[in-house]
Amino acid sequence: MRVKVALFATCLTDTFFPETARAVVRLLERLDCTVEFPLDQTCCGQMHFNTGYRELSKPLARKYTDVFGSYDYVVAPSGSCAGMVREIHPTLGESPPRTFELAEFLVDVLGVTDVGAWFPHRVTYHPTCHSLRMLGVGDKPLALLRAVKALDLVELPDSTQCCGFGGTFAVKNAETSTAMLADKMRCVLDTGAEVLCAGDNSCLMHIGGGLSRLRTGVRPVHLAEILASTEEDPWRATP
């Protein structure tokens, strides 16, 4: 039986990184899921909640429940947004539908680690804080990456340290955030990887923004895009 999945693209990915959401669709359909994208979805309210605008985040949490409430599975290509839904929405009076970060859904619900992907690049993986500590995703993304054919996975030193994004923290404490970013970039560059992978476009936008500014030649790529890439239809860098 095909598993029916609602994709929660997240506002950031929908707006800035559509290729990630398209990759999730391609990947899940390849794994025999039926993917739906309810067009009424917007934002989980994380930015508001984390910045102290709890009251403003409540209607957004309510909207999420309304939009996705009828689905058995909701999948988001973001540990941070999935964490917001799972851990915070209940504190805002919601009973959200079962919401998974992509790697969790693949490993725990679909029970796969080899998704038939092919990605002939040297890759290092940054486990984003909310995937790691809020959701407890653990080494599931690494298990998925290890099963990707032709992928050369190199360990990221001090991988569990925050990259310094932290939502509005990156702006409110821009200098401290940049100091954290600098150390994260040093670790990424030390690996000699050409691709930095993570399960969250927010962190990738932050680290990637720094890597781009310094013209390091390292490209941030979301986990979904690596897993969607196959020998027949390989990942291509978007310009």
Next chain:
Amino acid sequence: MARNPVTWLGSPTFPKAAKEALNDTQLRQNLRKATGTIRGRRAAAVAEMTDWEMLRVAGEQIKDDVLARLDTLLVQLEESVTARGGVVHWARDAEEANRIVLDLCRAEQATEVVKVKSMATAEIGLNEALEAGGVQAIETDLAELIVQLGEDRPSHILVPAIHRNRSEIREIFQRRMGVEVSDEPADLAEAARVYLRQKFLTTKVAISGANFAVADTGSIVVLESEGNGRMCLTLPDTLITVMGIEKLVPSWQDLEVFLQLLPRSSTAERMNPYTSVWTGVTPGDGPQNFHLVLIDNGRTATLTDSVGRQALRCIRCSACLNVCPVYERTGGQSYGSVYPGPIGAILTPQLMGDLHDPLAASLPYASSLCGACFEVCPVRIDIPSVLTHLRAEVVEAKGRTAESVAMSAAAWIFREASRYEKAQKAGSLARFLAKDGKITSLPWPGSKWTSSRDVPAPPSESFRAWWRKNRCQE
């Protein structure tokens, strides 16, 4: 009402102080080395324990029970201490506590007192208050002594001189002790030992804090590593202990949990070298006058907040500081308080009780919410949750600001998919600002981002636009 000295007078907000501190290359180097080392050691010390998570839960539950029954447990403690010959004093705030201690010193005609390292006395600014009253307080913990002799401020709960390296310490000792000394740790320790020994033997009054106070026996517990505490707690005639009212445990047996949690979390030791326990006064053995000063200083107010009160579980181990990526880079002094790091970011504003204060209001934002602090906290204080809780209170205290107007507008847009989609389309026009697929400069407040990071050019087609075009039948 007098100012609460939990924050240092004249300290700038966190972002301003941090910006300065980040430029201090020596500080960055010292902290990277020190926190990196202790992080590794703590992880190893904790990994040895198969029941660590159960201990954390036990620690959380005992402390929550204490906080729920604080009124009756404190009275019980007072009775137990009094029955064993101690005298209990109650202080509403720092000013009251300082006056009580100064009066006690004067009653003993003391002009010098030796001190065991204590966060409570640092919180109330006791040393400064004693000095103003003509009593010289001598810190006997090595790191605390370094801070005192360097006329510096502490930057860490457990290792207040963590921002100093050994050559800096050598310079301070030579200047203030008038001795020639190398920068070898053993030589530096010996210099401090010689300096302090004379003080231990001649000073009649000692002042300590308390790690724990046992309500049913009246016993006070101090954990330390150097033995200076043991000297202070046994040699003088008079011992004055200053303690926050939340430091209680109900019974002697509860200590078994905390004596496992605290050393591994703070110094990464299986057991700390010195654990001193005393109960009132023992005739012919140790100090013959014992005073216990219980301080509130914002704790009762903190207790009324059902989310924020968990900060009062804190046993001052400083594991959260050592794992905090913000603390590691800015150091402790940027927090403008004796309580730095993640715990300081939630404790200081609450003890102060005034989120209109610019420094207090900036502290809950001094975190990327990465959660490393919660992960290591031995009493499971959910620091990220308290941070966002306090941020909501800061937003309320500030009222209407440019930020709040922007946030309201964003929330209004997100409430309706149609508005969101229109905004998305309008926003995607920003791609015309981009060169080579990236935007390198934005006006304020976006400039705070583009000062160090590029922004990807928004694509011409959002995901939902693609979905509509390719997947929708209608």
